[in-house]
Structure formats: structure tokens, C-alpha cells
Amino acid sequence: MERECIEEGLPTTRPLLLDAQPTPNTIHEISNFNRAARDSSIASVLFLSTFIAVCGSFCYGCSVGYSSPAESGIMQDLGLSLAAYSVFGSILTIGGMIGAIISGKIADVVGRRRTMLLAELFCTPGCLAIAFAKDAWWLDIGRLLIGLGAGLLTYVVPVYVAEITPKNLRGRFTSAHQMLTSCGFAFSYCIGNIISWRTLALLGSIPCLLQLLGLFFIPESPRWLAKRGREKEFEASLQHLWGKNADVSVEAMDIRDIIESFQHNSEGNALDLFQRRYRYSIIVGVGLMLLQQFGGNSGVVYYSSTIFAEADFSTILGSTALAIISVCDRVYLV
Structure with a gap:
């Protein structure tokens, strides 16, 4: 019948669109469109969840950078001796050590989101205790509470972000933890030079409160739920x-x-790490961490203002330079 239609000069009954075959470029464009649509739906939730999580990283960075710009103001206002302020500065590390030891178990038992919530229940009162402190005891208690929360956050934040992120985005998203830690550190160093130590402590509580509220609007880690x-x-x-x-x-x-x-493969216990076959790996891994800590990085960070003053160098200029170097270093690594 089609042949008769052609001979009579009439159009065929078969639509021309059915004869058109997609070109490779068309297939590629469709694939890109579908991928972009999928990524846009992922990005809105992922960015929100990651942002809320790394608010804890920013809080931790603020606490690390707090003691240096606040040193002179606290010692003058509360009449602290150098020894008393040294306790205030270093007690953060003690709290962080305790928090880090229990962080893995807590995150496995109560979940990633509740662990971050627990951490902020330590950090937020800690910041407020420092901001309204009347003596050294309130300072030390607040600093210890922040250390406990920071010890939890330094473990659970990167774990949570890694577990909610697709493979193709995991590296970039998890690097936000270190990036926001450096930004928090730089914030304390730069802003602490122009505001009082009480105001700086109050500003440090803002990311804590933001994460505390935001945790009610983000999902729990799917991997933890499956586990x-x-x-x-x-x-x-x-x-x-x-x-x-x-x-x-x-x-x-x-x-x-x-x-x-x-x-299936985790039936062993911690004592298995002391087997002869693991000896070299354990020595290298633990040794590198010990050398990093014994390098004195924490001491420089906590008391850099005193170091610059003793060296007859501008405290503001030195602190600002350290802050810029810290952020640039993380940007380069990302």
C-alpha cells in the first residue's frame, strides 16, 4: 500500500520520526542531562547535611585558636598567673583525649547524628561557661567540656560525611572537615585581635548552636542504620x-x-594488633602520630601571641599570618 501511495505522489503512512536514529552526541547529551538532574537532587540534601556536620568542625577550630588571642585579656581581667592560664590552655587536650577514646563506641551505639548532638551538649555550655567566667574554675570547666565535645566531633564528623556521600563526591566532601577546622582556627586568630575574649567565646558558641538545631533536620547515616x-x-x-x-x-x-x-571479617579483638605480623605497621603508624604531637604544634598554636611578644614581633601581624597560612594550606590540599 505504501508503494501505491508513493506512485500516486502521496506521503507515506509511516512517520518520519520513527526512522530517525539517535546520534552519539544526542545520547551523550541525554546522559549528561539525566546525571545533572540526579546530582541536583542529591546536592540539596547532601550540602545541607554536610554543612550542619562541619559546623562542628568549625567549632573545634575556634576552640583550638581561642587561647592565643584571649591570653592577655583573660590574665588581666581575672588576674590569672601564667601557670593557671597554662592549665586553661592545655586542659582542652585532656578533654579531647577522653572524648576521642569513647567517640567510636558512642557513635556505633547511639548513631552518628546523636553523637554530634551529644558533642554540642558539651561544647555549647563550655563556650558559655568561658564567656561568663568569674574565676579560673569556670574557665577550666568550660575548656574541659569543649575538649570532650571536640574529641567526639573530630571522629564522628568525617565519618558521617563519608557515609552519606556517593563515591564520586566522597573525597571532596570529607575534605570539608579539615577545611572548616582551619577556617575556625583562622577566625579566632583574626577576630580575637579586635574583640574581647568574652565576645570571642560567645561567637564560638554560634556554630555549636547552629549544629545543635540543624541536626533535627538532617537524616541519620544510612550505613549506620543498615549496620x-x-x-x-x-x-x-x-x-x-x-x-x-x-x-x-x-x-x-x-x-x-x-x-x-x-x-564477617571482624571477629578479632584489640589484642590481635599485638601479634608479630602487625608489629611493623603498628610501630610506624603510632610512631608517626607521636612524632607529630611531640613536634610542639599544639604549644605554638595555643600560645603564639606570647611567642610573638617575646620575640618582639607584632602579635596581630603574626597571628594573622598564621591564620592565612593555615587556610591556604588546607585549600591547597583540597
Whole structure:
């Protein structure tokens, strides 16, 4: 019949669009469009969740950089001796050590989000205790509380961000933890030169409060939910992070396989690390961490204003230079 139509000069009954075949460029454009649509749905939730998480990193950075610009003001206003202020500066490390020891267990038992919530329940009162302190005891208690919270945050924040992020974005998103820590440190160093130590402590509580409130609006880590056997919540959290229209079946299967493999291969205990075959790795790993701490980096950071003053160098200029170097270093690594 088509032949007769052609012979009579009439159009064929077959639509021309059915004969058109997609070109490679068309397929590539469609693929890019679908990927962009998917990434946009992921980005809105991921950016919010990551931002709320790294507010804790910023809080930690502020606490690390606090003692140097606040030193002269605190010693003058409260009449602290050098020894008493040294206790105030160093007690953050003691609290951080305690928090770091228990951080892994707490994060596994109560979840990543609740661990960050617990950390801010330490950090926020700690900042306020310092801001309204009347003597050295309030300063030390506040600093210790911040250390406890910081010890929890330095573990759970990068873990949470890594667990909610797709593989192709994981490296860039987890680097935000170190970046915001350096930004918090630089903030304290720069702003602390022009405001009082009480105001600086109050400003340090803002990211704590922001994370404290924001934690109620972000999902729990899907990997932790899957590890705890909460399947419905696991899929709902993953779907929320990836977008309503995204297919999360492949990612969910990968997470389940990884957790099953981990649980199958984690039947040992901490004493297994002392076996002869692990001796070299343990010595190198722990040795590098010890050398880093024995390098005196914390002492320089906590009391740099005194170091610059003793060297007859401008405290403001030196602190600002350290802040810029810290941020530039993290930007380069990212």
C-alpha cells in the first residue's frame, strides 16, 4: 500500500520520526542531562547535611585558636598567673583525649547524628561557661567540656560525611572537615585581635548552636542504620539523600554487601594488633602520630601571641599570618 501511495505522489503512512536514529552526541547529551538532574537532587540534601556536620568542625577550630588571642585579656581581667592560664590552655587536650577514646563506641551505639548532638551538649555550655567566667574554675570547666565535645566531633564528623556521600563526591566532601577546622582556627586568630575574649567565646558558641538545631533536620547515616538492621529507615534515609526519583537499589545492595563482609571479617579483638605480623605497621603508624604531637604544634598554636611578644614581633601581624597560612594550606590540599 505504501508503494501505491508513493506512485500516486502521496506521503507515506509511516512517520518520519520513527526512522530517525539517535546520534552519539544526542545520547551523550541525554546522559549528561539525566546525571545533572540526579546530582541536583542529591546536592540539596547532601550540602545541607554536610554543612550542619562541619559546623562542628568549625567549632573545634575556634576552640583550638581561642587561647592565643584571649591570653592577655583573660590574665588581666581575672588576674590569672601564667601557670593557671597554662592549665586553661592545655586542659582542652585532656578533654579531647577522653572524648576521642569513647567517640567510636558512642557513635556505633547511639548513631552518628546523636553523637554530634551529644558533642554540642558539651561544647555549647563550655563556650558559655568561658564567656561568663568569674574565676579560673569556670574557665577550666568550660575548656574541659569543649575538649570532650571536640574529641567526639573530630571522629564522628568525617565519618558521617563519608557515609552519606556517593563515591564520586566522597573525597571532596570529607575534605570539608579539615577545611572548616582551619577556617575556625583562622577566625579566632583574626577576630580575637579586635574583640574581647568574652565576645570571642560567645561567637564560638554560634556554630555549636547552629549544629545543635540543624541536626533535627538532617537524616541519620544510612550505613549506620543498615549496620543496626533498621532496613526501612536505612532505605528511607538513602532515598532522602539521593532524591525521591533516584534509584537507590544498587547503592543499597553495595552497602549491605560491605557491612556483611565487615561483620564477617571482624571477629578479632584489640589484642590481635599485638601479634608479630602487625608489629611493623603498628610501630610506624603510632610512631608517626607521636612524632607529630611531640613536634610542639599544639604549644605554638595555643600560645603564639606570647611567642610573638617575646620575640618582639607584632602579635596581630603574626597571628594573622598564621591564620592565612593555615587556610591556604588546607585549600591547597583540597
